[in-house]
Amino acid sequence: MLTPESRGSLSEAVFRALRTGETSRLAEAPPSDTAEDAQLTLWALYEQHYRGFEDVAGELEWDPQLISLRRGLEQEFERTLRSRMPEVPEPEGFAEKFFDFVADHDGPSLAAHVHRKATEEQVRELLRHRTIYHLKEADHTTWVIPRLSDRVKAAVMELQFDEYGGGDPNLLHAHLFVRGLQDSGLNSEYGAYINEAPLEVLEENNAMSLFGLNRRLRAASLGFLAAFEATSSAPSRRMAQGLKRLGFPATMIEYYTEHVEADAVHEQLAVRTICGALLEEEPELHDDVYFGAFSALDLADRYAERMLTQWAG
Ligand SMILES: [Fe+2]
Ligand SMILES: [Fe+2]
Secondary structure: OOOOOOOOHHHHHHHHHHHHOOOOOHHHOOOOOOHHHHHHHHHHHHHOOOOOOOOOOHHHHHOHHHHHHHHHHHHHHHHHHHHOOOOOOOOOOHHHHHHHHHHHOOOOOHHHHHHHOOOHHHHHHHHHHHHHHHOOOOHHHHOOHHHOOHHHHHHHHHHHHHHOHHHOOOOOHHHHHHHHHHHOOOOOOOOOOHHHOOHHHHHHHHHHHHHHHOHHHHHHHHHHHHHHHHOOHHHHHHHHHHHHHOOOOHHHHHHHHHHHHHHHHHHHHHHHHHHHHHHHHOHHHHHHHHHHHHHHHHHHHHHHHHHHHHHHO
């Protein structure tokens, strides 16, 4: 993957610095023009810690100027996310309260639209946007593993082992998505569609990296995971039915049918065993579990809202 097209003054200055390695003047970089400019810049700075860009030198992963810039952007983003938070439930009876919190949260459903009404072109657009996450599915949770106690770590590993194909490279969830994309005639190279990713997709992906890469936010990372898993099984069934209705290839449908069963198990594991054990050991992290969970639900809503409005117009 190459560095993306810039979307404003800040991303232009930062991407140029990434490509040339001349980062010394970044302290004087212009502020971001728009939220999209800021989020795309942050996304690219986080990408340095994943597979990175072919046109950026590996040494720049820990360049102090870039790290300092990333820190500024993520602090601002974290403030924005926290300002959106509603009141959280009381800590007693965590798992039941958490499942209720997720069930009571009602937002627009993209899966329902895909199930009954979406056109093939709309679904292809949705799949292109989803490549930004699904092609590195589960990676953001892996950052958290060394930051956990043995008990929580073992439970996270059980879930991750499944996401990563149980040792079989053909069964990685990211790889199942690759096969679905290829058979649907879409580009399965990571980052191929970054230039068309809207603000909401960048925010969702950046939230996962923010929580995963900051130890103090480990509870938010696991809360995000729990809410994500708890809202995946039923929508995955609707996605599969919609893809079938539109005649998408079997491999693309299978990516979603795989998640109907897998995530029905993962949600129990993530809520009860992972977040439950974390909070038994560190009860003071309770509100951060909800910070992550609410962010997962709210960011998914914002994306759904945007796409449904765009398609209705
Ligand atoms: Fe998965
Ligand atoms: Fe899962």
